[in-house]
Amino acid sequence: MAPALQPLRHGARSLPGRAGHSAETASADASDRAPPDATQDRRGSGLPCRCRPRDERGRRGRGLAPRDSRRARKHLVAQATATERPSLWERIAPRDLLQPRNLIILVVVVVIAYLAIVPLAYLLWGTFFDENGLTLRFFEEAYDQIPLNVLLANSFTFAIGSTVLAVTLGTTLAYLQARTDVPFKRLIFAASLVPLIIPGILHTIAWILLFSPEIGVFNAWLEPIFGPRAFNIYSMQGMILIEGLHLSPLVFLLMSAAFHSMDPSLEESALMSGAPMRTVARRITLPLVLPALSASILVMMVRVLESFEVAAIVGRQARIPVFVSRIFD
Structure with a gap:
């Protein structure tokens, strides 16, 4: 059978084209088998391509550049918002x-x-x-007897000294209470609230009873050692001491909150890496508490400049005029 079928195979190769199969059909078949054109859609032949070149994708119907079209859209949105948004009334x-x-x-x-x-x-x-x-005669009467530079010097000396004392003492106590293992932490925190409850005038009179040159209890105790009037409360140092100790609990509360909100692992990591304590305090602790420290300094300066009790009771007796006492006079 195989040798008999061989002539048929060779004949099939040499058969002419059958009816209905013309050159156009062959060319159509070849075109169907050809790869699709770049302008045709991949999902079907004969469909127009919806893709755009990269340099024209940002352009819109008016032929604007991408940046111009975004500006135009923002302008239209702003106009629509301005026209559609009702007023407050x-x-x-x-x-x-x-x-x-x-x-x-x-x-x-x-x-x-x-x-x-x-x-x-x-x-x-x-x-x-x-x-x-x-x-304007009231200003002349207020600053005629005492020069303005004297009032400025006394006021800012009193304010700066009291602020330094209050911030130093309050920050130190806050650090010891928040970041160390000192005993009686709760007692220290509760005791810091007591001076805030006491009125300023009572606080000032109490210090006068302790360090007055005439009736001061501490001066009577220190007289055998240092002589009479060992400490005079009626002075700039006395004013700074009274006001600084009175405002230190407020600094303690502000700085205690800042120390409690810090992450102690930062300082522990620096100490384990070999950094000394002063470097840790300068590079880690101080930058973290700097906002609270700046706020404390600002608040204390304002509080001292506007305080009346110490300036009126101690300052007038010591003949140290400040702005508050001069306004009162």
């Missing part, structure tokens, strides 16, 4: 103002404004006006 209905919450807020704002604006108005009126009208 349009959004607030009259009935919304009568709600209990809004009424309470309105009453609180009115009370606070009255308590703040009325005293300030009386102060400005009494400063710049008298029975004859507008005047």
